[in-house]
Structures are given as structure tokens and as C-alpha cells.
Amino acid sequence: MPEGTKNLKLRDVWRTCNKIRAAIFRVGLNLWDYYKPLDPNNNSLLSESKFVSVLTGPLRGPIGLSDQEIGDLADYFRVQDGRILYTQFCQVIHDSVPEFGKNKSLVTGLEWEDPLHVNRLSHTEHRRLSLIITQIAVLINKRKLILRPYFQDYELVSKNSGTVTFAHFARVLNFLGIVLAADEFNLLVKRFVKDSYTVNYVAFVKAVEDAQNYMDQHGMLDLGGNLLDQFPGRIITAELPKLPRPEIGRVLPSEVFERQSVFHPVMEKRKELMPLREVLQRVQRHVLEHRIRVNEFFRDFDPLNCGRVTVSQFRRALDGMQISAVARLYLAEPEIESIIAFYTDCNDPERINWRTFEDDLDQVFTVKELDKLPTLRIDPPPTEIAELCKRGQKDWQREKPSTRELCEAALHRVRRRIEERGILLKQFFKAYDAHNHGHVTRSQLRQTMTTACILLSREEVYALEQRYNDELGFNYAWFIEEMEALPKEVPLYYAMLEEKKLINAEKSPPNPTSDESNIVLILAKIKAKIVRERIGVLEFLTPFDPRRELIIGRADFIRGLDQLRCNLSCREIETIFEVFKAPLRPQFIEYARFAEAVEEALATGSLERAPLLVPVQHLPSTACTRTFLNFEERRVLAQAMDKLCTQKNMNMEEIFADFDKENIGSVSLDCLTKALSTRNMLHIVSSVELETVYKCFGIERGGRLEFDYRAFLRALYLLQENKRTNPI
Template sequence: MPEEKVLRLHDVWRTCNKIRAAVFRIGLDLWEYYKPLDPDNRCLISESKFISVLAGPLKGVIGLSDKEICDLTDYFRIQDGRILYSQFCEIIHENIPNFGKNKPLITGLEWEDPLHVNVLSCTETRKLNLIITQIAVLVNKRKIALRPYFQDYELIAKNVGTITLAHFGRVLKFLGIVLGAEEFRLLVKRFAKDAYTVNYVAFLKAIDEVQCYLDEHGMMSFSGDLLEQFPGRIITVELPKLPRPEIGKVMPSQVFGRQTVFHPVMEPTKEAMSTLEVIKRIQRHILEHRIRIHDFFKDFEYLNDSKMTVSQFRRALDALQISSLGRLWLVEPEVDALIALYKDPDDPNRVCWRTFEDDINHVFTVKGLDKLPNLRVESPPEEIAELSRRGTSNWQCEPKSIRDLCEDVLQRIRQRVEERRILLKQFFKDYDRHNRGHVTRTQLRQVLITATILLSPEEVFALERRYNNDLGFNYIQFLQELESQPIVEPLYLRMLEDKKRINAEKPPSEPSEDETNIVLILAKIKAKIVRERIKVLEFMRQFDTHNHLVIERVDFIRGLDQFRCGLTPAEVDTITKAFQASTKPEFIEYVRFAKVVEEAVVTGGLEKVPLLVPLQHVPSEASDKTFLNFDERQTDYDKENIGTVSKDRLIKALSVRRMLELITNKELDALHKCFSIERGGRLEINYRAFLRALHLLQENKKAVPF
């Protein structure tokens, strides 16, 4: 298709530019590699020879991937399968610019000038003049000779009038010249010689010119200060309130917040965390490393009064790796705020470390949990589990332009990865030797270049604002969001909704008459007691530890559940109301309930009435599942009334009472064989003998001792 052809040519042209850059940089000649492979000078070689050059001696020099080599081979192949290498070499070498034919745009004398300075805007020049004037006044007042401090470095480095940015900043700090980040940036921008050095000769000349101007015009006193009557005396280096034409014209660098490339002192200082956030960070640190705080603090407590001095508290924090030098890095104001929070109100020189321990251990459990058995403890708490690393920006508070740009970049990277089948995790793993899940900013750019993902500085900055923290670029989170799949609606959603509707709890309905009839409910319980010989009193007595003959309603219901009588909530409510204690509404007289139920098995007080014959309670074996209606009860399979039926009718009779499913076919054959008699040339079952045997078994079941 046309789109695929344009994309293929674009990839081949990009590969040719990559080879052309290597040829221009190293001075490589491809003809020297391909000419010996073509002794007949036909400008054609085989595919294997063409690939052997790019994948052999030139692979490490140019750095082509196998995919790029295959694209070049396919592009320069003719119909018979050979490669037209001459056209390939001509495309590479004829497009290399020859800069020797061009005239130089500059003579180079500008950089050779020892007093060369860079051009600034009008606003920056005015502010820089104020800064230099302040420095000149300070130097003149203290009688400082600046040149020897810079020349000492030049004697060693031989930089011919230049000095590095780091040494330039150290000299100014040593001399007591305190500058802000913006002021230092203007100095470097004005007197920068190249990417990392400063022309200190031009800087000193500017200081001398200001000092000479102040002396010539009589603006300096004998003490080195500016005269009071001087109307233009400098009070501060801040710009005066003048019209600002640049306001309202936002530059791209201001929109995307490009980071400065100057000295680290120019970066804005981070504000200290709040004390609550410091405690959360410590809890996260203790949770991750499973540290017991008590083991580190108890050695400093000599009087066993749960207190220690401030210095001992600091030493204990250092042992926990919680300090300005430990694994959990805290600035001094944060440590001081933590100490102030837990100071002893009676002795300001001591710290209540056990209170600190209890607060930190909340991440594991709650103190005094044995007194609160119903308290639900969440370990770790949600705010600790979701606590982001220090240095992570609040993404929702970032400008909308940066957030939209970051989403577009992620979408582009996702499409690139899917098209090229790139495994980005392995590229990051090569730089993450200690498996920390983070890489540096430089390593991030190297990974993107290696994976041929070309992004602008603004796009890379948007990614850094989203995934950077104090450890670097969080590539684990980046890959998770990059590889996340969109949430789709499941195909079985309708079936899932039907099952939820079927399994949903039914709303409570009005109790029926049987559920409120205490006689029927007790009969159901008695039938269960007779069949399984359950001792009701033993089940209930375990809840009456003080032998009060009553138990709580909840314990009574719990005991009924152990009987497995299949009572409904309405039936349970009816029983509890019937046996409720008169003086204690929330308690049940379980002894009276046990006597009433166990009458089905044993009659109490027989020793007083020896002539009384107790009646045995015979529970009905029928249930809702085995109940027969009128038509089913009138079904007669022995219409001749001869006492025998065929095997088919036996199966039908057992099926009606749902007894056939209780026995196997082999057991059915044995039953038919046991009770069969021969009649009319076939075997028929004597159902009267069969029913008599069932009756005997039922009577024997009643005679079993309790």
C-alpha cells in the first residue's frame, strides 16, 4: 500500500543518514570495503557479501541493527537477487558536505580575545550591572584582591584566563560574596567562555571599571561605603519598578520549565516537610525494613523513665538510618521539628522516646489492642501504603499543558513500542544494576536513543515531571502505565448480572402460620433429637459459665445452629420469645427449653410414678421433599391384589418416593432377587414381605437405647 512504501523509504533514508554521519565523523570510505569483493567491476555483489561488510567490521563502528541492515539489503536488491552496492556507496559519499570549500562565518578572533563576554538582553544587562556594583562595593570595603585567588587555580590548570564553574563558585563563597541562584546564573551567562569555564579576566576587569568609576565621581567614602547623599545609592539588587514589555509573552522554556544547566547552587532549595509528613515517612521506612524501634532506643535509657536527652535521641535516629546522612534523608529543620514535638514538657532537654515509639508503631498495630477486641486494624494504613516517594511531584497540580503533552508522549511511545516490538524493560535493566527501579536522567535519555524513540527536550521534561523522584526516574511505574491495557467490558457481563441477581439475598418476607406455631417448631426439633440422640443440655450448658440457668439470646441461637434443624429466622424468633426470661428480656431459659425438647426421649420424674408407662415419641420421616400428593398416594401398582408386582413397577414406586436415587443398580438387583417369587413364568417381587422387613427395621430402630 502507499502508506507502507512511504514508511519504508523513510526508514531507509534514516539508516543512510546514520551511516553518513559515521562516515563523516570517522573518515570512513565504503568503496575500500566493497571494491575488493567485486573483482570484475560489475558494481554488483551477492547479498551475503553486502551484509558481511555491514554486519562484520563496520557493525561496531556504525552501530546498525539487524532490521536496518535488512532494510538496506531489500532496498538496493535487483531482480536477480544481487545488491547494487555502487549506488549505495554513491548515495552515502556524494551527500557528505565538504566544509573545506565554505568560507568561515567567523574568524575565531572573538574567542581568542581574553576580554570576550557574551551578549545579554537589556533587562539582564541592567540587573547584572547592579550585581557587579554590589560586588565592587563589597570588595572595596573589605580591601580584597580578587586576582590572586583566581590565578592560583590557573597555575595548576593552565586554562589561560578561564576557570571552571565549580571553582568560580567556591572562590566567591570563600570571599564571602553571597549570591542568589538567579544572580549567579547571570554572572555565568555573561562571562562563560565555553560549556564549563568562566572568563575570570573579563569578570575582574568589569569589577575594576566599576570601582574606578565610583572613585572618579566621588561616590565612595573613606570606609568604602557609598555616600548617603548619593541619590542613586544601591539598596538592593532587585530591579526597580519599571515597565516590563516581556510580561504576557510566555516563552516555551517558561512553559515547560527547562532545568538549568548551571551550578547546583542555582537550583531552588526545597522546603522542609511538615512534621506529620515526616512521621509518615519514618513509618514507611520502619515498615519497609521491619525495624523494631525499641531495640535501638532502650540502650540509651538508664533510669527507665521513658525519656532520654536530645543528643541520645539524635544518635538513636542515626542508628535507625533516619537523619541527614542516613537512608531516610531528613534536613536539620525536620529533625529539629521532630525533637520539638516529643520534648518533655517538664524538661526541655529530654525527649519522650516511648511516645515517639508508640506513634511510629501504629503502622504495624494499635497499642492496647487486647482491650479492644472488636477494633479492626489496617496494617499498613492506607495513607502509608499510598505514600509517594519524596521528590515526586503532585501530578494533578501540574499545568494542564504539561499533563496533555505527557499523555501524547506516552501514546506515541506506546505505538512505537507496539510497531517495533521493543522490550524497553531490558534497556532500563542494563543501567539498574542494583534493581532499585530507578535510573538517572542521563540514562533515561540514553535508553530512549537506544530504542530509537526520538523526543524533544520539552517532551522528555514532561516525562520527568511525572516519574521523577529523589532516586531518579521511576521506570517501573513508567512501564506499568505504558503497558497498561484499556479496561473493556467483559463478554459474560449479562451472565454475571444474572448470577448476582439469583444469589442476592432475598428480602425478608412475612412469617407463615407454621413458622409462628410453637408446637410445630418443637415437633421439628424433637424429631431431630430422637433421630440423632442429641443431648440438648450439654450444647447449651457451655454458654452458662456461672450456672445461672439462663444464657444470652445470641448464645442460644448459636446453640440452636449446632443442632442443624434447619430453622428459619422466623422460627428461631418464635422459640426465643417463648422461652424468654421474665426478668431479663435479653436472656433465654435454656434449661426449661431442654426439658421440653428432651421429653421426646426421656420422661422426667419416673422415680415418683413407677407404674407410669412412658410414651415413645415417633417422629414422622416425611418432609417437604418426600411428601406425596393425593394422586400419588392413590397410585396402585397391584391392581389384582395378589401381593406381588413386577420389577418395573417396583422401580416406579421407589422413584415416586425418591428412594431409587439412594441405591445403585447392583443393590436394586439384589433387593429384587431377595424378595422375588416365581409367578406366571417370571420373577415378581413380594412387596408385602419387603414392607414387613422395613417395618421390622423401623421397630428395631426405636428399640435402640438412648
């Protein structure tokens, strides 16, 4: 653009184009007819002189552009080489002209042909007119009159097709005794006037009949045709009557009721915002309920995986998670800004640490790096998240005790009413919940209780609202769930599970006895096992000592003793540890010294150094605490053995051998009784003497006490030989 030319303003050029477009629409010109002959090569470009010559020549009069406007157009449509792009100019002018021939007419006249056509009034005028028509309907209904014939008589003469003049309309009302003030009559005429000089009596009669039908359907009239007392007065006047105020003098107690708003909680302006901790808890609850993977919404905005995104990207990710002021989880803009401010990077205020935000939200599922804490026990979700109240719902535990007690009484009353009459309460609420949201309004709650014939006081209804109201209204789904909930029954397998736990529980060690601390008795028990079964102790302990240090650990020593099957108690093993532990290594046992002390029951070591020593083999004792006899039992045993040894030619060994199929030398008490009965020896001894004999010759085998019949027969043989040698 040459120097000195002023800067163009788009609104000035657009105003000039509108001026040209209006002139072309008025005169019927076509700019293409003037510019096409000047462009024989069809380049869509003209020189400035040719472009200006058309607007200043033949079109100067029809359009009437000034030199300044023509210069602005030329500067606006000029290209870089100085020529004018006239095709774009013609397209702007001709392509934007509306085609009025295709538009439908705005007024068809059909509304004037409607027989029930009425004129529009303001809201205040319409309310005043409704009162006037209501009073006219009451008067007509009381006198049992029909309005239509009074107007049809005039129509038979005038042939006006549903209209009457203002004067005749006033005469009919006066004849019927309907007295109206001047402003009231003018309001009726303004509503039903037609063609500026007649009144549409058809629409007027229809309005009066509709008012009569409405009052009849809703029972607003008494038997005499008058309005009931709870409705507005019956004096025809344009002024609004005073409605009854039933709440005056019946104020509810302040300790039960609080001030409430008639509007929905969502429509109220929030005075207080949630603290940041509660905002994050609600976001965690939202993520938990919908099983949202937070990482999937942020990682696309972080291709370098640096853990930071911009503020706009953070907001877009929250929108994707349905967290915003218009999404599934409602958060106000200041609450979202508090989240952004909390997770803003300290080094870069324009970035948000979304990794930290993700870790905080994922804590509702599990704990990060749980593999490094194998003993940590978690129970997701956390208690504060699981017990988080809904938005708009009060914390019931912090309510007044009087309100809570009143709510429990109301619940008990409703539950008893439902059980007595078999009421399905859910169907009454579903009638008001078409979209199945699980909520109804406060007024619908009262209507439902009245419909179901559950009469509650206002205090009880208020207590129920305090319990089940949230930001969506009255949560009837939760209310019905608690009403129809059955008592929880404990499954039968719980008792069996508790028994199994008691059986498999770790038993506390019994109090140690003196025998468990005596190393001599403990070694004697092990030696008896070795002598009977000819076991080598070193064979079980040496594999745990690959370096031949002659010592092994406590755990390995216990494993070796378990292979010996000596049935040692924990206290007995601890006694062995104390005696044979290594001096300089307390957690190790000198197993070689232990094996030498035990295996001397089979053979005495180092006999080559003592050739005159006569080795003596260890004789294991079969006695135990269960076979110990006191003085009285020994006396009874002596009497019983004296009786049994008097029998001759008993041959008891063959009978006991028949009961001893494994040939182990012991039988049970039943077999002993049968053997003595076979030889007619059972009647000689009493039951006490028999039990004493069984206890004396009993040995422990397989965890039970059995009778050693070989020792018994040997004792009988010795007693018989002694009596033969030393007769009395």
C-alpha cells in the first residue's frame, strides 16, 4: 500500500458493500455485466483505472458512492501487483443477496379464522382475568345458567359468526346480573376483542366453562355452588384477595426444625467450598466406583514421560475422567483450581505434576511399591473413602441425638406399617421417578407417604429428610433398602471354620515337668529307641555338616532328631541344646559329642585302650508314668498273681499267640480278658485286680497302652517255681 494511505477498517468496507447491495436489489443491476467485457482474458483481475471507471461512470448515479468509498473498495480488493480482484468483489455483492421469493409469509391470517382466538396479556393482567372468570363461573354455576343461548340470539340476527358488539356484550352481562367494574370490563374486552369492534363470545364462554369444569373436578364447590372457605373470597373484584396463612401460630419447635430453602440444593449458590482434602477424597471415590485408570488419561499428553503436563492438558484429562462442573462428578471451578495449585511444579509454575496426582488417587486401590513391604497388610478402600457421605448429605453421626432418635422412631413406625399391611412402598416412589434416578423431591415424599396411608408427623418427616436427603433430593432407594432389609444370617460354615481354626491354632506349650529338664532321662529315652531299632545317630546328623566341623545349627539338629522319631517335646530339645551347645558358638550344637553319648548304649568306644574293660549293653526300660504302681496297687497285684499262679497246665502262650497276629509280644485288654476266660481264670480275679495286672505289665506302643503277655507269663513261671522250691 502506498505511503500516506490510511489504514482500512473492515466495518467501513462492509458498510460500503451493504450500500451497493441495497442499490442493486432496488434497481436490479448485475456487476458481472459491467466488469466481464473489461476482462477478455478472463484473468479475474482488472487494473485500478478500469475498476474505478465502472463505479464512477455508469453506476455513479444508481449506487451513489463517494470517492473515499471507491478508494476503500479498491484498496481492500487489491492484490500484490496493484490490480483489483473484481471477481471476489462481485461474489461478495451478489452471493449474499437474500431471495425473498423463497420465504414463506410471516402472517397467514389463519389465527384470525380460529373461533377460539384470544389476545395476549401480561402476566399480571392474565392473573386478574383468571380471578374475574372464576367469579363469573361461580355465579353462573350457582344460578344454573347457560351463557351460550344469550349470545346466539344476537348472532341469529347479525350473522357475525361467533362475535357480538361491545354494547351487546355489556347488555348480556348486565341482564345476567354480573356486575363488573370499568377496568374489569375493559380487561375482558382486551382479552376477547376481534376485528377491533367485536367480542369473541365463543372464546369467552369456553373460558367460563373450563373454569366450571376445573372446580367440579377438584371439589372446590359446596352443595350450594359456592366456593369453599379455603379458597379466595366470592366478591368480584380485580384486586387479589388475601390467601389463608395456616402456618401462623403453628411454628414448629426450634430444637427439631431448622431453616430450609424451598428451592433445590443445586439451584442455591454455594456459600462454602469443600476443603482440598474432601475434594481429593471425592475424586478417589469417583475413581474407585468407576474403576478408572488415571494413567490412561495423562500419558498421551506426556510423550517424554517426564511426569508433568500443562494446565490446559491437566484440565482436559480431568474432563476425560468426567470431573468438571458439567460432568458426572461435579466440582466447582475454585475446587479444580485448588487441585491445580496443590500439584503445581515448584520449579515450573506452568506445569502440573500429574504423576503425584496419579499416585494419590491410586492409593484407594493399593499402596505403591507393595513388593518392598511383604508384611504390610492393606484393606482397600480406606475407611474414610468407604464411609464418605454423598454431596449434600449430612454426617448422621454428628446430628443431634433428638433428631436421630426421632428418625429411628419414624423408621420403626414405617416398617411396622409395611409389615402389617403388606405394602410395596417402591411402586409409590417409582410413579414420581420416571428416569429411575432413585431420588424424589421433598413434596413427592410427603405425597407418597399420604398415598400409602403411612401417616407421619411433620417432625418425623423432617427427621427422615435429614437422614436420606442429598443434593439430588430424597434418596428413596436407600430408604427402601433399609426398610426391606432382612436380618443378616450367619452362614453355617462359619461354625465349622471356627472349629478348624481352633484345631489348627498354635497351642501354647504346656508347663514343663522335672523329667523334661533331666538330661539323664532324656538320653535314656533316646538310647532305648536306638537299642530297640538299631539306629545310627550319625547317619542322620552328618549330612548337615558338609565341612566336617562336628557342629551344626539348631534348625538342622531339630531336623535330624525328627528323623529319629523319638517323640521329644520342645522342652526336652531345649535341654539337649543347653547341654551340647558349642562353647564359642551358642547357636550351634556339638552333634558328634551328642551322638557319642547316645550310641554308647550299643557299644563302648575306645575299647582298644582298655583291653580289660568288659562292655555292658544298655537295657532299655519299658516303664513309663502310666505303668507306675503305688503301694496299694502293688498289694493288689501280689494277691492277683498268687491267685493266677495256682492254676496248673495253663498253656497260655499258645492262646496269646493266636491274638498276637504280628508276633510283637503284646495284646490289648480285650484279648487279655478273652485269654483268661478261655482257661477259666477270669473268675479268679476281680475287675480291680485285672486292671492292676494290665497296668503293671503294660507297655506304650503306637500311642496306647498294651499288655506284655510274655513278661506276664515269665512272672507266673517264676512264681510257680518259687512255690515248688519253697512250699509252705
